[in-house]
Amino acid sequence: MTSAEQQVTTELFINGEARPAENGRTYAIHNPARPEECVGHAARGSVADVDAAVRSAHAAFPAWAGRSYEERAALLRQIAEVLVADEDDVAFRSSLFCREHGKILKETRLEMTRLGDRFLLSASYADRLQAHETLSGPPFDTIITRQPRGVAALIVPWNWPLSILGAKLPQALIAGNTVVVKPSQNSALAPTLTLHKMARLLPPGVLNVVTGSSGEIGDALVGHELVRRVNFTGSIEVGKHVMRTAAERLTPVTLELGGNDAGIVLPDATLDAGAFMRMYFGAFMSTGQICMALKRLYVHRSRYDEVVDGLSAACARQVVGDGMLPDTTMGPLNNRKQLGIVQGMIAEARGAGAEVKEFGAVPDAELYASGYFQKPALVFRPEPGLSVVRDEQFGPVLPIIPFDDEAEAVRLANDSDFGLCSSVWTEDREKALAIARQLEAGYTYINGHGPTAQDSRGPFGGFKQSGIGRNLGYEGVLEFQGYHSISAPAGWLNGA
Template structure:
């Protein structure tokens, strides 16, 4: 299966799609077939970043002056536009599959569900326009909020459109103008999607610059006119973003991934549906999800049953090119991430842990040449192993028995991460009691990951999983600052 290389994306600044400085581009390759060039993206420069930020800065006053309802109306139009042309949706979904590697079903899910997050942000308009009033003496005080200005949104490669939907509509409804930098590893379909959005907005409200992070990342994060940075990515880069933003005291929201623990209690329902939810929680998008199930702690009385059930689901998976209809797991996105995952598996094997790979591979030549790894389970590994301590971000899951709930909570919390967690039980009170003891920003009950996520709730983590929140009403407030207005008692309320 081959495709012509005919896709080239440009940057978008001040209402115009244009080439990067000196017409620079870079190639994007298919991780299932690394020798296949999918297309070329504009390689933006520092001067391109500066032009984008200044365009957003110029557009900010008039955008901020619009009412919440006016901005919400435009978000609704974006949501409609994203799915209005079925041929275009299919084209962008296929392109996304080829440049990213995830299966077509998942790329189409991202494309078609993105508009839902714009509609959700738009639904907050009435709530956002209401101020809080404090009429008691000695003062009348109004507590309101105002947008910050230019927001820099930096999006990773793993679920770029879903993550974009957790910050872009929130920034816009809040009254900010935006510069988006997609990941260079997954830039084509996301950039085309962003262009469609930007064309519906006033010039300068939404700007897009693609390119190498090492070349333009600091120029964006550290720009003197950027008033908010929202970054999703690794801990190491997140710390660098925070240091760079500190030069101008620019506030940051950081979502830095996780090492999510799931706790399966003795009374959990372990049927076919539950095993499929666990599988999707751990292995959807080849495990390349920040909120994926990455450690599974199972009560010893149910351990063998769970191992057998989850192993059976893994064994049915078909690993290959994500465009093929029978494929259920595609490649990892890039060679570096494949190497990280395979080194964890090798370390676990070397330690004596029981490691098993599952799944069917119809095309072994493709598998050998692409960035593939079959779904892998590691049974009873030592807690010091990297497959337990670190975020795998790939299709490997350690399964560890425990004897009592206190031990399970201790093991789950014994991590530098604190993004998500899950509790599997039929007892509501036990579920809530344990959930409240887990050091995580989000806890799922009898599910885990994207299929269990409520976008109305704020999303983010504790500890090294980050700072601040995306999604929900609270995700909008991240893009605003509080503004208190006081007058002598009785003055503002006309008393």
């Protein structure tokens, strides 16, 4: 797997063609399971490359915006078809994604093959989008409609880059915007190749791709004079910086900044094998590197031991190793920095006296020691001030905390700077809805949590420091448009 023939080099995509970065610069991407293995090289775009991409999108905007919703929808449906038409290509991009990211091959293939579903969903909104509201006078006849904003800058993180891309790119396109996408520098190869396939199906300039260092080109993109919308997914600190930069030109932003999702297990919850696996995947899918992952689990004291035993058994069945290997169920974290954050939280919890248990089989101890691996860990009854409770772990560690009554559970769940997702586990429908409505979160799951429980038709986003605005759903399309009201004297527009 380390031969030069198996390395990939990706280019930028600007104005309808793939091209190298200015001066031919590239940077290396390594396999987090085998850090000595170079998977490939991505183009290291410059400020000049960003400017060329934005100006290309700006030039393409009038013609793209002038197409009907159905014309744009037809191209989105074509993209969805082409993304999965070549099985060999899907397999290649899935394997490449696994090697550069670290998540298991099954998950990379899932993300790769389901991306088109979000294009189809956005295309399905065409009829609804073309409708407008008419208000009859007196005093005026008024048409309330919407129009695209212009060039949209879409900034995608490394953890689920294709799924997150599917939550903003087709929405921007069906809304009538042209786009510049910046994938994460930590996971750029397979996403860039996938974006190239899409871009080749669209008119030149409609979809442009620039890879490289966020520190070098991020501000140039967010602060560009021709960018009319910024959609960013990432950390709180970077999100704040994006907002400050965009504010210089009053560019509107959508920010999805992660979460510290709380789950509440009530006394009447069904706790069978299926429920424990849903909890496990909610917390540990993709090595826990998911913004909507279950990150704090509050359990009624009467069911606490049962949940501990059930989740411990689920964690113990996992096999930790290289995601390319068929028996592996949990791969490494994506990068050394994130591994350090997670291991620091575990060490702090242990140092404070909390019980911490790590689970799972490690078939290759030498690989485990050299890669960015962490076995799934559970932290029992941690103090509320510990970072594993207060902060977003973004890794395979879950605190389990007992509570005595529903009011306490809601208070503990809401005692967070975050407000992205939450879950309620109960067989009482009325109680589930009553508690869900008290939770300060943009999305609440019932008897499930995370990607396996997500309905892409619903808007997704958070409150508090989890962000601003929404992706996905019909509402996610509206984020890329502005309202436009047209008024005339009463009886004039309706022909009376």
